[in-house]
Amino acid sequence: MSATSPADPAGPPKRSGGRWWRRLGLAVLAGALVVAGTVQGGLALVRAGAPPPPQAPVSVEVLDRDGRLLRPFALSDGRWRLAAGAADVDPRLLAMILAYEDRRFEGHSGVDPLALLRAVGQAARSGRVISGGSTLTMQVARLTTPPRARTLGAKLDQMRRAVQLEARLTKAEILGLYLTLAPYGGNVEGVRAAALTYFGKEPRRLTLAEAALLVALPQSPEARRPDRNAARARAARDRVLDRLAAQGLLSADEVRVAKAEPVPALRRPLPQLAPHLTGEMAAARPALVRHGLTLDGALQERLEDLLRERTRALGRGLSAAMVVLDNDSSQVRAYVGSADFTDRARAGEVDLARAVRSPGSTLKPFIYALAFEDGIAHPETLIEDRPARFGAWRPENFDRTFQGTLSVRKALQLSLNVPAVRLLEAVGPQRLASRLQQAGARLELPPGAAPALPMGLGGVGIRLIDLTMLYAALARGGEAQAPVFRREDAMLAPPRRARLVEAVAAWYVGQSLLGTPAPENALGGRIAFKTGTSYGYRDSWAVGFDGRRTVGVWVGRPDGQAVADLTGRAAAAPLLFDAFARIVRTPAGLGPAPKGALMAGNARLPPPQRHFGRTRQDEPLQVVFPPDGARVAGADAQALALKVDGGTFPLTLLLDGRPVARAEDRRTLFWTPQGRGFARLTVIDAAGLTDSVMVRVE
Incomplete structure (x- = not known):
């Protein structure tokens, strides 16, 4: 029987079955491809019709210089996202x-x-x-x-x-x-x-x-x-x-x-550091979702805790504010607008770092700086702290005593009022105000008022942020720069700095303030600082700097009410020193003397700088011409000159006991001889001092 015989059961049926499975497999594959193609085509249509990606609104965030969250803001519906x-x-x-x-x-x-x-x-x-x-x-x-x-x-x-x-x-x-x-x-x-x-x-x-x-x-x-x-x-x-x-x-x-590990039982509040400044920065640029500031979040938190703790100890209703600036860059490292933002009893939501208050004596260093710049004083110059009248105003020192003759350096360290007013009279109140304003400080005077001598003792309004900026200029060699709050601004080219005072004058002030007596339980000689107390104990201040940082402190009541015995030395200065302790372990030095600084004691100063205000009015009255016993040609009845040194205006000249001339602002007087012979010339000043000479007229 042949292999192809119909009687062979393994022949044709096998070939028929194989074809069926092959056909079925091809059909399934074709169907799968159709389904896959249909699915892919559908997915392609879905993708092609995709709308723009969703834009989910998120909370506005304010970050510190290292990207740490200072404060987020809830969405309009109250969600934190x-x-x-x-x-x-x-x-x-x-x-x-x-x-x-x-x-x-x-x-x-x-x-x-x-x-x-x-x-x-x-x-x-x-x-x-x-x-x-x-x-x-x-x-x-x-x-x-x-x-x-x-x-x-x-x-x-x-x-x-x-x-x-x-x-x-x-x-x-x-x-x-x-x-x-x-x-x-x-x-x-x-x-x-x-x-x-x-x-x-x-x-x-x-x-x-x-x-x-x-x-x-x-x-x-x-x-x-x-x-x-x-x-x-x-x-x-x-x-x-x-x-x-x-x-x-x-x-x-x-x-x-x-x-x-237990699960948390309570919700924690989200960060709310520097609430005054973060709120202001967010409101200034509402289109931004993330605001990067120059603040140091860890330092900000430490200083907020410090002010909260200390003001509670000071008493009910009192608050405080503090600003920390980097001297080199003018970047704001900490900004505490009030002692406790959530404390309504202390008006915590009021930004006291930007409130206009009386600065007390804290403007005195800038008076001295202008005097140093003008060359009319040196830290070792002697100056008088004695009762004095300036028009109808007679300033007194805080303790109502006077120190007599002392150095300008010591007068600044002790914050004596009369020497400061003497120097301000010499440099000019308007000039002082112009310098401070050109440096970027906002000064506020009563409507229609002009800068006057009382501004040196607090008779003007200023903000803590501006005052701190001015002191940072002293630390920077006399160059003022506006405070920098945002990181993106810090990365730009620094703006042009305004010259507040010359470098030598700024260094003289800094070295003088290093010797300001420190508050109790504080180590002196490490920071240059000045305190101030406004009239009526409404504001107490302390501003100081080392080689790297400047810190400004204000303490008082937000409503401006007086607080008995609230002084800059007792209330603000301890906060200043505690703040520096939280910033650095050892303050940085102020740096070497700039070119042109004169390192000399009083005896080696140029004569005009040895004693401020010591003019000829303070010296003994003396007729310097003609000399006693001189012979003068004057028989022709022409007017002759008599010259005087020292004494106090006005000066009166007597010829043989009879008044013949008077000088209000000059030291040369003229007289006319009555003929040949001897004549006695006598000069009397406003204080009653006299000097006489006898001359022979020929």
């Missing part, structure tokens, strides 16, 4: 989120079919929904659209929107939206707001327990809020730990330690 990305989050938290929520996040296109099949299977076996099969992208789609009931149509719409999101955004951007929008209970949204609210820190470094809680809360944020239901929060956290352990991501020991 801080922008976040992968770089803002602990890498372990990111790994836990992906492992728990969406293990194939990097591989799918918005929808994970395997996750959907798993969710359907779990629901079929248990009769209830175990998991929704949603990807992170689908959750972002839900969070960026108006809320809808949980229906099949809503789920399909999420899937469609997820595919569109994947077409418009990168995986990193989608993950950032989830980290920003995920709900954490109440008005807290996003992982950063949650970490700050529940743990008091940014989510960059978390414990395993903290990370697990942040993974668990978005699944049911209200039911699991730890501040309202700690037991549910703990149970949800522990389930996250168990599942991740089952996946092999955590060890049994790690899980055991994490479960032993």
